[in-house]
Amino acid sequence: MNDVEPGVQPEPNGRSTRRLAGIPRWVKVFVVVAAVVVLLMILAMLVTGGQHGPGRHQSAPWLGEGTAASRVATDADLRSAH
């Protein structure tokens, strides 16, 4: 990661950094793109009816309804009950 110390690279405009600068444009673009990607993923899951989210990982025994593994668990439970 850090093969160069930050002090080695001067600021591109050569100005003093003592005056607080705003958030760089690339950070703003990055945050917007990340938000769009997350929204698209949520939208895709809603459209396709997929079940996902943190709750899926927390429910005992780790499985939520509608997942492949939960269908397996249900089938296995039904077989063992008979």
Next chain:
Amino acid sequence: MQMAPQMRKAALALHICSSVGWIGAAAAYLALAVAAQLSRQASTVYTAWSGMELIGWAVIVPLGCLAFLTGLLMSLGTSWGLVRHYWVLIALVLTTLALGVLLLHMPTVSQTTKLARAMTDAEVATLGGDILHPAAGIGVLVVVAVMNIFKPRGLTGLGQRKRPQQEL
């Protein structure tokens, strides 16, 4: 606290190896996930899930933890700091997110593999794969790797306030 140059290079080497290894292992996991998704043969699907569980716990989780810890060490042990530069901060958030999802998701993989043993061949054949997690994970890790290489400029408010003190 600043690390000595030799110590810093050793930590950097460990960080690069573990980070790149994490991406490679995730790619291997993805290949197995695709095989499980596309195949209709029970033996192939079951073997793929077994492989995903093994690679996940034995390779991906250790490499992910090592990459995360060495990243923390590199940040705190150099003048980059943890929250002074936007790229370091974003890399930290993304890596934490990726590792968190990985640790939460792996028990599900183990459970699926365990349950698959109790299934009939027909059920195993329709089990499907686990493409979303490794694909998204690789995307996030590649973004972090690119950010580590380019190191885009930009100091956070904390970084800007601390910098004059360091220069005195």
